Amino acid sequence: MxxxxxxxxxxxxxxxxxxRLTATGHAVRAAxxxxxxxxxxxxxxxxxxxxxxxxxDTALENIDIVIHTSTAxxxxxxxxxxxxxxxxxEGAEKASVENFIYPSIVGIDDIPFSYYKHKxxxxxxxxxxxxxATIVRATQFHSFVAEMLDSIAxxxxxxxxxxxxxxxxxxxxxADSIVDHATLTASxxxxxxxxxxxxxxGELAQAYRESRSLRRPIIRFPIPSxxxxxxxxxxATCPDHMVGRVTWEEWLTNRYASGVDExxxxxxSPM
Numbered sequence: 001m002x003x004x005x006x007x008x009x010x011x012x013x014x015x016x017x018x019x020r021l022t023a024t025g026h027a028v029r030a031a032x033x034x035x036x037x038x039x040x041x042x043x044x045x046x047x048x049x050x051x052x053x054x055x056x057d058t059a060l061e062n063i064d065i066v067i068h069t070s071t072a073x074x075x076x077x078x079x080x081x082x083x084x085x086x087x088x089x090e091g092a093e094k095a096s097v098e099n100f101i102y103p104s105i106v107g108i109d110d111i112p113f114s115y116y117k118h119k120x121x122x123x124x125x126x127x128x129x130x131x132x133a134t135i136v137r138a139t140q141f142h143s144f145v146a147e148m149l150d151s152i153a154x155x156x157x158x159x160x161x162x163x164x165x166x167x168x169x170x171x172x173x174x175a176d177s178i179v180d181h182a183t184l185t186a187s188x189x190x191x192x193x194x195x196x197x198x199x200x201x202g203e204l205a206q207a208y209r210e211s212r213s214l215r216r217p218i219i220r221f222p223i224p225s226x227x228x229x230x231x232x233x234x235x236a237t238c239p240d241h242m243v244g245r246v247t248w249e250e251w252l253t254n255r256y257a258s259g260v261d262e263x264x265x266x267x268x269s270p271m
Contacts (some may be wrong), residue, residue: 003027004182005063007050007088008070010034011105012143016175017067018043031059033068050084051076060088060095065182067101077118085122089129095143097185098252100133102126103178105165106192107236108137113227116245131185138174138193139167139237142251149208158209159221162202165239177243194238196247198260204248211252 004021008014018041021028028043035045048055050070060066068088074082085102086167092100104123108116126133145168152158177193199207205218222228230236 001025001027001222002064002182002184003029003062004065005029005031005059005068006067006069007031007044007059008068010036011069011071012141012171013175013178014069016171017069017178020172020175020179021067021182025067025172026182029063030060031055032256037122042111047185048093049127051079054102056087056091057094059220060091060097062096062233063092064095064184065099065101066092066097067178067182068102071119073115077115080113081118082125083123085164086125086271089125089131095131097131099182100126100129100131101178101181102133102135103174104137104237105236106139106194107230110235111227111230119129128191134181134187135189136174136178136181136193137238138177139169141174142157142167142168142195142246142248143171144247145204146208146252146255148164149205153216156216158205158216158218160166160201160257161223161232162205162218162220162227162264163222164201165237166201166233167195167198167206167236167242168204168248168251169193169244170251173244173246180198192238193243195244196242198234198237198239199248207249207252211249212257 004026006014009018010032016118018028018030022043030043030045031048033049033157035047039066046059048059104119108119123135126135181187209216
């Protein structure tokens with residue numbers, strides 16, 4: 001049985017990975033700064049903190065594969081995504097890990113966003129490490145786009161950078177792709193994983209509005225920044241790698257099929 005550590009296991013991608021890895025026969029150890037106190041899931045939970053460097057050796061004990069999903073897009077990305085990744089790589093080398101899998105994001109080389117720059121630095125650390133590694137880039141999750149739109153849903157008018165181009169994908173499909181690479185042989189940098197369609201933010205917002213039966217007007221709100229320009233140019237998309245099958249409209253239908261407004265029923269998890 002392959003023994004696999006998933007960092008950031010309480011996050012959107014980490015949760016999907018733990019479920020799929022267990023179903024395919026991996027012995028999963030789930031690591032988080034705040035693991036759940038009560039769980040019926042059939043894998044082991046451990047507590048660790050990459051920014052503080054605590055619990056890393058314990059988490060890596062007797063592990064064959066690491067899938068490193070821990071990230072801090074709204075926090076200290078230098079401490080978590082850069083220094084934390086380097087600490088984890090050092091521990092993985094000592095533990096003789098056979099495959100260090102690093103999920104990343106499409107377009108980060110060409111989008112001048114500080115979080116993305118730190119992801120690029122982390123990728124470089126992974127590639128330069130002596131630990132055999134696999135890097136899998138994906139486009140934005142459907143849930144991330146929905147959270148962005150949830151944040152403005154109650155406004156009387158929705159000001160958005162409507163020309164930005166996004167290729168949303170279901171997180172489960174990204175997890176499936178990563179699980180395919182969760183073997184004892186590392187694959188290096190593999191092809192990106194993109195959603196089935198490329199949409200403008202305006203189109204995504206219109207579909208979201210219709211799925212929730214809302215009447216809010218959408219207005220174009222140009223943002224003069226190099227990051228937005230890069231998104232508008234399609235740098236966050238990979239049209240030659242439309243791996244996903246679940247469309248934005250299908251995902252919205254499934255999310256709101258019950259008629260429950262999730263923006264009021266639960267807090268949204270960060271990407």
